[in-house]
Amino acid sequence: MSNAPPTFDPRAMRAIPTDIMSKYDVPGPRYTSYPTAPVWGDFDEDDFERALSKSAASARPLSVYIHLPFCESLCVYCGCNVVITKRRELAAQYVERLIAEMERTARFANAADRQTVQVAWGGGTPTYLAPDQIERLMATIARLFPLAANAEVGIEVDPRVTTREHVAAIARAGFNRISMGVQDFDPKVQEEIHRVQPYEMTRDLIAWCREDGIESINVDLVYGLPLQTADSFDETIALVKTLSPDRISAFSYAHVPWLKPAQTKFRDETIPRGAEKFEIFTRLVEQMTAEGYEFIGMDHFAKPDNELAQALKTGALWRNFQGFTTKAGTDLVGMGVTSIASFDDAFAQSVKELPAWSERIDAGRHAVTRGMWLTDDDRIRRDVIQDIMCRYRFDADVVSARAGIDAREYFADVSAGFPALEADGMLVTDGRGGFELTSRGRLFVRNVCMPFDAHLGSPSDKPVCSRTI
Ligand code: SF4
Structure with missing residues (x-):
């Protein structure tokens, strides 16, 4: 399979039924990181x-x-x-x-x-x-x-x-x-x-x-x-x-x-x-x-x-x-104040207020205050979300080989939702447990990623997301 994602057809934007539009216009992360x-x-x-x-x-x-x-x-x-x-x-x-x-x-x-x-x-x-x-x-x-x-x-x-x-x-x-x-x-x-x-x-x-x-x-x-x-x-x-x-x-x-x-x-x-x-x-x-x-x-x-x-x-x-x-x-x-560090297995963010940041630097300290260590599960899901956001596909064979898991079994709960996404015109399943996004799906790519997000809706996931449209 080529690495190039399916070609985007702008005509897809005029062919979205109203009910699909309202169904998918929900708050969602922009996935500039996972976990967000x-x-x-x-x-x-x-x-x-x-x-x-x-x-x-x-x-x-x-x-x-x-x-x-x-x-x-x-x-x-x-x-x-x-x-x-x-x-x-x-x-x-x-x-x-x-x-x-x-x-x-x-x-x-x-x-x-x-x-x-x-x-x-x-x-x-x-x-x-x-x-x-x-x-x-x-x-x-x-x-x-x-x-x-x-x-x-x-x-x-x-x-x-x-x-x-x-x-x-x-x-x-x-x-x-x-x-x-x-x-x-x-x-x-x-x-x-x-x-x-x-x-x-x-x-x-x-x-x-x-x-x-x-x-x-x-x-x-x-x-x-x-x-x-x-x-x-x-x-x-x-x-x-x-x-x-x-x-x-x-x-x-x-x-x-x-x-x-x-x-x-x-x-x-x-x-x-x-x-x-x-x-x-x-x-x-x-x-x-x-x-x-x-x-x-x-x-x-x-x-x-x-x-x-x-x-x-x-x-x-x-x-x-x-x-x-x-x-x-x-x-x-x-x-700098509020800046983020991102490693293969961790995120860290500096304090947001200028006086607190200045105080830390003047004391010869690091300014970090929050972040997280990523579990193996976080890293597997992060890479899958990257695949969907940037290559517009979920290839179960690629994910299995990369992560050393059986991706079909690992994501069985998520894949149970693929037929509904396919019926809404978001993706086309590949018969091997994966899918490629359609042009419509590329517009709603955040919605397709969300079922893979194990932290969505957790108590610490505060309502700060913008809507997907
Ligand atoms: S206040 Fe205006 S110029 Fe400053 S960061 Fe925000 S958008 Fe940019």
């Missing part, structure tokens, strides 16, 4: 040191994530962990602490003798830092975490605060991937979400990135925002096409005011939901695929020559906390 973060528990510094030393012994390649939480103002829809401030001295102190944390983590992970294949800066707004701070921080990363020749080095930027000098510093520092938030070009929506960003600002930023040779440019969109309509979003899509980004991420707006109180500002009746929201997404998929982009999965599009599209074809696609990636099989170490 809400089910993690206490994880202390001893656990973390043990995880780092096991990682060092494995010598697996490293992936490094740096979290920069600062933003100048709050976008009302935002679901990230942010610190809103105009006090630049806080960022300067933060950079010093990040360097201290990196030195400590690199030592425990024996990073000097390993290859780092991926670096990602997220936030918050990494370009809240001044250009010289960005260059210094990146030089420190490269000193402590020797980079592979083909390393992906990416940064998220906010066009509203990113200057020509920032882009020059980003290119000099060795970043080869840049991702920028756009969300929606409609001025009414921008006002409502408190993120005013004229088209020209984004256009100029992309031109600077291309002038400076940054290889891959990603634009983030959000669908389901208040005041958005399918017609108004068509205009955003038309403008995005003129920018010709290499990749597009289109996230579904998660309305979770019980977690993000700023979202209570949105009037309920202005938020598109259900069929209306799905229509916005359908038109996006139709128009981007007609434009020649590959629909990678869930919420990503890439030009056919982009490595993400290539990885989809060869079966090398992987999913991690940053979304889809081509760098499978790495251990991830995270630096």
Whole structure:
């Protein structure tokens, strides 16, 4: 069997009966990890040191994530962990602490003798830092975490605060991937979400990135925002096409005011939901695929020559906390407030509050506070969920050989539900205990993964998931 997943047919989006749509529009995890973060528990510094030393012994390649939480103002829809401030001295102190944390983590992970294949800066707004701070921080990363020749080095930027000098510093520092938030070009929506960003600002930023040779440019969109309509979003899509980004991420707006109180500002009746929201997404998929982009999965599009599209074809696609990636099989170490580390058998997350994180770093301690050790069962299910999310299939023979189990017997309770999913047009069973997703199933891939999730609905699984549509 080839590694390439079945080809996606966008016409599947217009052929979904209403009853199927309502049945599958339920809260569900995005599976950027398994087990998902809400089910993690206490994880202390001893656990973390043990995880780092096991990682060092494995010598697996490293992936490094740096979290920069600062933003100048709050976008009302935002679901990230942010610190809103105009006090630049806080960022300067933060950079010093990040360097201290990196030195400590690199030592425990024996990073000097390993290859780092991926670096990602997220936030918050990494370009809240001044250009010289960005260059210094990146030089420190490269000193402590020797980079592979083909390393992906990416940064998220906010066009509203990113200057020509920032882009020059980003290119000099060795970043080869840049991702920028756009969300929606409609001025009414921008006002409502408190993120005013004229088209020209984004256009100029992309031109600077291309002038400076940054290889891959990603634009983030959000669908389901208040005041958005399918017609108004068509205009955003038309403008995005003129920018010709290499990749597009289109996230579904998660309305979770019980977690993000700023979202209570949105009037309920202005938020598109259900069929209306799905229509916005359908038109996006139709128009981007007609434009020649590959629909990678869930919420990503890439030009056919982009490595993400290539990885989809060869079966090398992987999913991690940053979304889809081509760098499978790495251990991830995270630096900064709220950052996550991910090893073959453990997850760890740092404290979320800036004062508590600063205190830990100043005391020469690790900042981890929660996480979990994965059982053998967790690892088997994690790999199956990766197969479904990235390769759109469950192959019982492959899973049996990889995990040393009889996958048909192991997942007998889950496979009892396959006929119902098949009847709803989500998948086609292969007669050997496995299945391939249909184009419809790729749209509802989270729903297909959920029966494999042994933690779903457990007492520690709090209701924090967004809906699958
Ligand atoms: S700039 Fe990004 S991280 Fe900061 S508040 Fe806006 S959406 Fe959130």
